[in-house]
Amino acid sequence: MRALREAVAGFRRSPLLASLSVGAIALSLLVIGLFGLLAHNIDLALADVEERVEVVGYLSEDAPTNGVQLAVEEIRSYPEVATVRHVTRVEALRNATTELPEFSDVFSDLETNPLPASIEVELAIGHRNAEDARTVAERLRSYGFVAEARYGQQWVQRIDVLRRVSGGAAAVLGGGFALVAALLIATAVRMSIVARGDAIFVMQSVGAKESYIRRPFILEGLGVGVLGGLLALLLTWGVFRAVNALLFSIAWLPVPWLAGGVAVGGLLGMLSAAYAVRKEVRPYRAA
16 A cells, blocks of 8 residues: 555656656557557458459369369368369369459350369468468479469458558557657656655665565556556547548457557556666665
8 A cells, every 4th residue: 555655746746748758658559559550450351352362273184084183082171171163174163254244245145155164272261371372373284184274363461461560560650659758757757756765765775675666666657557548549549530421430449458558558657667666776775
């Protein structure tokens, strides 16, 4: 209880620095939160696109039926594959007529079917990425009767790039703001230590343990960090509501992300305060 009272007193002694520290942490976590919001919604959109990721192997005209069936069974056993099916030339024409009704007259006037038979492979969840799609496509090409294998290489690679960019930008920008916040918190704690220098010296003189002296300052840093995390959460919620009201509908962040953001704020404040206390309290003992 004493440590908690001293921590609250620290807020009151230097409210400006405490407010700046809270604001700095809030700003750093707001940047991370906004990029997290962007990354989460990009991930949801990409997940919807990924559900349609498939590898298609187009068969040559002389592909043997038995060989194709054996290949289908073998492909089905690949760990990257969810489903696989053999689409005959007749089925390919029927599907094209259904999916492209505006060309139905053109298809009906054809004397021969120009569409090849194919093997359509749907990738399993967790394998719908450029690397696994390329691996499956290369395996399909290894069959002599597969003339060509496609998987939309360019846009599958773009999905991976978008994920990396959104996550990397959040880490870099958030890390920079977090460093500024840590410096402000450390400065605030140091000033609080200087302001209570005489009291600290007296406690050390009567044999108080360093952990006893440090605890209020560390709690003060923890409180600053948690307040900054909560403020960042509130600001991120405001941006989320504004985007939904003025631009377009987006999804809110998952609860574990929100709890993690506040926890990171508290941890950042506590570590910054612990570092400042370690640097500043020892000289008083030497004095």
